[in-house]
Amino acid sequence: MTGFVTLLYKELLRFWKVGFQTILAPMISTLLYLLIFFHVLEAHVEVYPDVAYTIFLIPGLVMMAVIQNAFANSSSSIIQSKISGNIVFILLSPLSYRAIFFAYILAAIARGLLVGLGVYLVTVIFFDVPLQLPLLALLFGILGSGILGAMGLIAGIWADKFDQLAAFQNFIILPLTFLSGVFYSVHSLPAGWQVISHLNPFFYMIDGFRYGFFGVSDISPYVSLGIMAICLIVISTFTIRLLRSGYKLRH
């Protein structure tokens, strides 16, 4: 247990020590999104009845920040250690593969939630954002950042260079995020696109998280919860296997 706690502590310290880049900077860029959409679209769009577009947008943007930062944390930690070579200290240690996995994932969740919480706290200063079921929202935040943390771990292990990691981010994470309904309700899409959206696991993260705020969602939050739990279990099992196989880490 000490080994796991130490690695978790190290991973937390790693982003905390550079909190300006890892927490503050992503908070600011998320708030910029909000500011822009607020000015451009506020008057024109209404997704849910009686919910102003900006208010509708806030949970989506918060969740986007949560999952993007969870991904960024585990992926950049792994690839930096790989490139600088100091990953040997973890590879040489008697840490179990499961301990390594959970330490990285929990650090990713912590950073994701911290950025999300930061964004949320700033927005409540300016807007009246309801938060009807905070625990449910938190649960979605944890599951979503856990999934993305695991994806980050996979991407970091797979990538040999920073540009490969950027490609992973640009061609997989970003489209899945933008097409998940952060900026719109999937119900406003044509039927074909609705079906496609339902194949996107990110859709359930955003939709369920938003339910925690408004008590309204495109599909039942419990279905979303179930789907995400299954996703997390599958991807976690896969990632632990990957670590055990030594893929790209041990020759």
Add this chain to the structure above:
Amino acid sequence: MSPAIEVKQVCKRYGSLSALTNIDLEIHSGEFFALLGPNGAGKTTLISIIAGLSFANSGSVNVMGHNVITHYQQARLNLGIVPQELVFDPFFTVREILRIQSGYYGIKENARWIDEIIERLDLTDKADANMRALSGGMKRRVLVAQALVHKPPVIILDEPTAGVDVELRQTLWEFIQQLNRDGHTIVLTTHYLEEAETLCNRVAMLKDGKIIALDSTQNLIGKMTSGNSLRLRLLPDVLPLSLQVLQINRSNGLYELRIDDYAQVEFILSTLRSGQTQILEMHLQQPDLEDVFVNLMKNSRNKSK
């Protein structure tokens, strides 16, 4: 009791390159063992396989009786590795690194031993400096320190003295020798052969992924060299007839005479004196590991021709 390290029939290929071929090696508890060989011989590859950093294509490795794949946690707890590459984590100070490293091995409270290692490796001034602010030699010392935090019974050092100054090299070896006396098994690689000769009781020579010699340091020097010799520059430049049977070489104007025991030196000198031959220059040559190394490399090259 099982050996400290047991390598059985290990092969490692990188594509078409055979980095290690059928390596069999047993290193016993308490040994001070040298793994020598030219660049690219496979030393680091073998160490990586023992450490679980690479996987062998075939064969098996045990550390203190624990298989490095199936019982990796036990094997790694028993092992401390100083890697050849200078790697470090730029986010932390020396002391933080050592504390974290202890934690990985399940040790919660290790301040005493950490302080001792820091002192023994002469890092006290830098204990709270960030890793980035350390010179190359200091970073190497931190690598040594990291390998020792959990007091592993088996310590493997892959060129620990590369880029380290003379003074520290001595203090480092004193420290390692003490650990050896305390019962730790030590394996090292180095290109400074006199280091290996003074420290190690047994040596394996590796070349092209094969062990070409494995014996005690004394035996190797005895078997693989032509023994002690005396090199002389003479005036007039003629070797007296009675000494010519001893001659083994002549180079750069120096005669090299074999001496099987030191009493022969007196015989050579008196022969020269009685022949009115003057000695302009004299060296007593004692064979060392370097001669063994050179001879072995020469032999293996001839064989492969």
